[in-house]
Amino acid sequence: LIELDRAHLIHPVASYRSHEKHGVRVLTSAKGATVTDASGKQLIDGFAGLWCVNAGYGHDSIVEAAARQMRELPYATAYFGLGSEPAIRLASELADRAPGDLNHVYFTLGGSDAVDSTVRFIRYYWNARGRPERDQFISVEQGYHGSSTVGAGLTALPAFHAGFGLPFDWQHKIPSHYAYRNPVGDSPQAIIEASLTALKSKIEAIGPDRVAAFYVEPIQGSGGVLVPPKGWLRAMREFCREHDILFVADEVITGFGRTGPLFACSEEEVVPDLMTTAKGLTSGYVPMGAVFMADHVYETIADGAGATAIGHGFTYSAHPVSAAVGLEVLKLYENGLLDNGVKAGKRLMQGLESLRDHPLVGDVRGRGMLAAIELVVDKVNRTPLPASAEPARRIFDRAWENGLVIRAFANGVLGYAPPLCCTETEIDAIVDRTRLTLDETLE
Numbered sequence: 001l002i003e004l005d006r007a008h009l010i011h012p013v014a015s016y017r018s019h020e021k022h023g024v025r026v027l028t029s030a031k032g033a034t035v036t037d038a039s040g041k042q043l044i045d046g047f048a049g050l051w052c053v054n055a056g057y058g059h060d061s062i063v064e065a066a067a068r069q070m071r072e073l074p075y076a077t078a079y080f081g082l083g084s085e086p087a088i089r090l091a092s093e094l095a096d097r098a099p100g101d102l103n104h105v106y107f108t109l110g111g112s113d114a115v116d117s118t119v120r121f122i123r124y125y126w127n128a129r130g131r132p133e134r135d136q137f138i139s140v141e142q143g144y145h146g147s148s149t150v151g152a153g154l155t156a157l158p159a160f161h162a163g164f165g166l167p168f169d170w171q172h173k174i175p176s177h178y179a180y181r182n183p184v185g186d187s188p189q190a191i192i193e194a195s196l197t198a199l200k201s202k203i204e205a206i207g208p209d210r211v212a213a214f215y216v217e218p219i220q221g222s223g224g225v226l227v228p229p230k231g232w233l234r235a236m237r238e239f240c241r242e243h244d245i246l247f248v249a250d251e252v253i254t255g256f257g258r259t260g261p262l263f264a265c266s267e268e269e270v271v272p273d274l275m276t277t278a279k280g281l282t283s284g285y286v287p288m289g290a291v292f293m294a295d296h297v298y299e300t301i302a303d304g305a306g307a308t309a310i311g312h313g314f315t316y317s318a319h320p321v322s323a324a325v326g327l328e329v330l331k332l333y334e335n336g337l338l339d340n341g342v343k344a345g346k347r348l349m350q351g352l353e354s355l356r357d358h359p360l361v362g363d364v365r366g367r368g369m370l371a372a373i374e375l376v377v378d379k380v381n382r383t384p385l386p387a388s389a390e391p392a393r394r395i396f397d398r399a400w401e402n403g404l405v406i407r408a409f410a411n412g413v414l415g416y417a418p419p420l421c422c423t424e425t426e427i428d429a430i431v432d433r434t435r436l437t438l439d440e441t442l443e
């Protein structure tokens with residue numbers, strides 16, 4: 001398998017040769033929060049795949065739901081006024097639970113195409129309102145919004161721009177709220193004010209009537225699990241409302257219990273105009289994403305489009321098998337998984353906090369089952385690890401040897417997003433194996 005992989009399978013990494021050098025690790029089975037590799041080694045998956053297997057592995061009821069749907073109706077297009085029962089029911093169940101009036105759901109295949117879809121919807125929206133000049137988009141530094149071309153331009157990680165001429169000239173950024181390394185310090189009020197000022201001046205620089213939408217993640221995930229201060233999300237939302245700018249919450253990571261409730265926006269009673277989700281929607285068992293639209297956005301687009309067809313959609317939009325899985329996963333969340341996630345999340349944060357004294361640990365942050373520790377060379381000066389994939393790779397390898405899968409970002413941040421089904425013992429093992437890995441790294 002390693003040889004075949006080297007020869008033929010292209011992995012989604014920044015350096016295409018790295019898997020050839022290191023060799024692929026093949027997973028063969030999984031149950032709950034434990035994954036097994038081809039050598040029979042068992043590990044706790046502290047990252048739920050790629051922040052997605054929120055329900056944990058090996059749920060027979062999810063498998064049954066998919067199999068039942070495959071037997072009955074494995075495919076139905078959502079084009080031409082056609083539909084399928086699971087897709088309709090899932091849209092309705094999601095709308096019932098979404099914040100505020102996010103009552104309209106558009107299904108995609110994952111997060112990147114959900115984000116791309118919002119850009120098109122937003123352009124349709126402003127066209128329908130007779131304001132086509134509102135065609136400029138703003139997002140936040142260190143944000144991640146996918147790796148399709150439009151999404152990659154909203155993403156603020158340089159590796160996703162190189163060689164593509166990205167971001168597009170209509171895609172702008174404001175600095176992140178990143179508290180640990182913020183020039184304004186780490187006071188919540190100062191950070192909120194700095195973000196508001198940055199957004200205001202960006203809008204002025206672009207032109208006051210030119211900005212279509214502002215994109216945020218309730219917690220920045222791929223940028224290194226950067227948690228904004230309490231009140232930040234709400235302040236940004238209110239600012240956008242006052243300036244008639246659409247506010248888009250990208251909940252691809254934070255949605256479906258990752259931070260506690262079903263949607264992180266609910267924690268600050270924020271109702272965005274549009275919201276993107278994926279990952280936990282189907283818990284990674286099958287691909288699916290969903291764009292949520294507020295009533296006024298949907299009504300404007302639907303009325304404005306009139307007889308003109310909106311040319312947007314995918315062959316697998318609203319896939320019935322994915323929708324059947326989504327319905328089953330939603331039941332699991334509400335039959336104990338969300339509650340367990342909240343309990344396990346508290347224990348995870350306490351456990352990681354106990355590592356704060358470790359000489360390598362500069363910062364510990366997170367909410368619920370979404371957390372990170374940031375490693376530093378020097379705690380006092382907060383000197384970051386050298387920005388290179390190699391130290392991260394070594395920590396990832398050591399953790400693997402110690403029976404733990406984590407995400408080791410190139411900037412020295414270790415990311416945690418375990419399945420919400422983790423037991424107390426598993427959470428404690430995640431923390432213990434992290435401590436062991438850090439001790440070994442010091443040696």
Ligand code: PMP
Pocket residue numbers: 109110111112113115144145146147217221222250251252253278279
């Ligand atoms: N938005 C956010 C916030 C994400 O974290 C991701 C994926 N990590 C995406 C969008 C893109 O989702 P996908 O990989 O499913 O295309």
